[in-house]
Amino acid sequence: MEDDSSDFEITHSPFGWTKSYKIQVKGHPLAESSKVITKDSSGIPDKELTSDALKGESKIRSYWKIMSPDGNLVNIGDFDFKNHKTLEILAKYESAKQRNADVPPPHVALMKKLGISDYEPASDSGNMRFFPNGRLIKSLIERYVTDRVKEYGGYEVETPIMYDSEHPSMVSYFNRFPARQYNIDSDGKKLFLRFAACFGQFLMANQYQMSYKNLPYKLYELTRYSFRREQSGELVGLRRLRAFTMPDCHAFCKDMTQATDEIKKRFELSQSVLHELGIDESDYDMAIRFTEDFYNEHKSVIEELVKKHGRPVLVEMWKEKFFYFVLKWEFNFIDNLKKASALSTDQIDVENGERYGIEFVDENNTKKHPIILHNSPSGAIERIIYALLEKAAKDSKEGRKPQLPFWLAPTQVRIIPLNEEFYDFCETLSTKISFNEIRVDVDDRNESIGKRISIAEKEWIRYILVIGEKEVNSENLSIRDRTTGKVVELSFENFLNEVKEQTKGKPFSTLNLPKYLSKRPQLMV
RNA sequence: GCCUUGGUAGCUCAGCUUGGUAGAGCGAACGCCUCGUAAGCGUUAGGUCGCGGGUUCGUACCCCGUUCAAGGCUCCA
Numbered sequence: 001m002e003d004d005s006s007d008f009e010i011t012h013s014p015f016g017w018t019k020s021y022k023i024q025v026k027g028h029p030l031a032e033s034s035k036v037i038t039k040d041s042s043g044i045p046d047k048e049l050t051s052d053a054l055k056g057e058s059k060i061r062s063y064w065k066i067m068s069p070d071g072n073l074v075n076i077g078d079f080d081f082k083n084h085k086t087l088e089i090l091a092k093y094e095s096a097k098q099r100n101a102d103v104p105p106p107h108v109a110l111m112k113k114l115g116i117s118d119y120e121p122a123s124d125s126g127n128m129r130f131f132p133n134g135r136l137i138k139s140l141i142e143r144y145v146t147d148r149v150k151e152y153g154g155y156e157v158e159t160p161i162m163y164d165s166e167h168p169s170m171v172s173y174f175n176r177f178p179a180r181q182y183n184i185d186s187d188g189k190k191l192f193l194r195f196a197a198c199f200g201q202f203l204m205a206n207q208y209q210m211s212y213k214n215l216p217y218k219l220y221e222l223t224r225y226s227f228r229r230e231q232s233g234e235l236v237g238l239r240r241l242r243a244f245t246m247p248d249c250h251a252f253c254k255d256m257t258q259a260t261d262e263i264k265k266r267f268e269l270s271q272s273v274l275h276e277l278g279i280d281e282s283d284y285d286m287a288i289r290f291t292e293d294f295y296n297e298h299k300s301v302i303e304e305l306v307k308k309h310g311r312p313v314l315v316e317m318w319k320e321k322f323f324y325f326v327l328k329w330e331f332n333f334i335d336n337l338k339k340a341s342a343l344s345t346d347q348i349d350v351e352n353g354e355r356y357g358i359e360f361v362d363e364n365n366t367k368k369h370p371i372i373l374h375n376s377p378s379g380a381i382e383r384i385i386y387a388l389l390e391k392a393a394k395d396s397k398e399g400r401k402p403q404l405p406f407w408l409a410p411t412q413v414r415i416i417p418l419n420e421e422f423y424d425f426c427e428t429l430s431t432k433i434s435f436n437e438i439r440v441d442v443d444d445r446n447e448s449i450g451k452r453i454s455i456a457e458k459e460w461i462r463y464i465l466v467i468g469e470k471e472v473n474s475e476n477l478s479i480r481d482r483t484t485g486k487v488v489e490l491s492f493e494n495f496l497n498e499v500k501e502q503t504k505g506k507p508f509s510t511l512n513l514p515k516y517l518s519k520r521p522q523l524m525v
Numbered sequence: 526g527c528c529u530u531g532g533u534a535g536c537u538c539a540g541c542u543u544g545g546u547a548g549a550g551c552g553a554a555c556g557c558c559u560c561g562u563a564a565g566c567g568u569u570a571g572g573u574c575g576c577g578g579g580u581u582c583g584u585a586c587c588c589c590g591u592u593c594a595a596g597g598c599u600c601c602a
Contacts, residue, residue: 108595108596121594228602233527233528233598236595418560449560458563469561478562480562524551
């Protein structure tokens, strides 16, 4: 683009004279390198017609490599992917943008079938509704992630979901992505819905008087919601939404040494959180991205993270810093359509401390800006549900029984009375079971045993107790375990112990549906 | 934003090629059956075939437009 207004050639102007031009460049809204370019009618040449972003973009260069746990770094082309098929998919997906899906991802049908969530036609695309089962699952995951972050040392806060785009602290970056935000006009104010928890927490951190002795200091928010008005065609089931729930923990660190120490702890936290949520190390592949400078100065940090992952890792090395961070890693889940999506992630941000005026005083009584880590230990909660459903769909495809982690199952135990003679017994039994923090319901409908078993099986319910003459007159229960399909006899106490063992250390919430299935309306989605 | 596909009963879908009184399964209501580990039987109720226009004696069906949705692409900061 030329730095001279006379070079603009106007071929037509349907509504009178064109009064101004506004050209915007894509980039992270927090990235200084992304600038708004305007050219007004005054004809005065704009000194910044060519943005830093454009200059940077033309120069940004990525080197794609694979790093093995032993620290060996090779070019993608030289790596043998024979035993690392999903990593190969991720590498091609990221480096060559190779994709080849032509059917809906299987989790979309499952999320409806299990009564978890659905599209809400009366809202905007990508704004899902969560039915009782889905809300229960989501709430349990939210609580679990929050508990773990607090245990790690994050302090939970709450910040507004909308911001005034003309407020001085917002002006510097708001206009970078007008098409990707929800904008609200309210009484003359131009508000936008937050797309991340970052600036809410940065503005809050700005209010603290911090000493180096206070650092690292960690703020955490579970944003319900963050909003990104993605293009309509980008939205896919629970994988990609316009309104999503994002746990976001920022650590303010006094220097790079502290930041790299901290990022290791958060790496382990993320691994552990995913594992406990039911997503194993083998379910995701790691990518790590950093600047060449960072690599040269902190090679051992990168190698240590890769070693913790224990498998080869996709590496993207930038010739120079283009974003606000110098290092970023993420765990990528590969779904049944071979699509990659990021779950956990962390970044080392070296710019926003200064940009937001966040300060601390160091040992020498000098004011400094902290390095900020941006970690989501799980990624979006909706995306966790997506990953769990995609895993279940994969199990199903490969001949295994699909299931959710037991602590997330909307119904954990179902009681089926043989006929109404046994209703009283079932009422007492179900009360006793639910008293022990187990979600139990009773299928008291006038249907055959076979049909009620079949229905329970389709709801992926782990334990089924059929109650008839035999059980009423026995000390033991007949327990059908879905994982084996076999019926075993166990005493009430032993059964209880078996169930409790599987939910140990996880949050609990009571059944979120009527206990009796005869009282339950059918959800038709 | 672009491309593709779709919108028929509460849900899933058939019917459209070749225009002629709207179909099934599931679910629901009612009744029968009273059942031992993956779907027992019957009856009934439910539809301006997304919306608008055109063609035709006549359109769910053909044509044009429009709208909404899903999926793909770009994108994912």
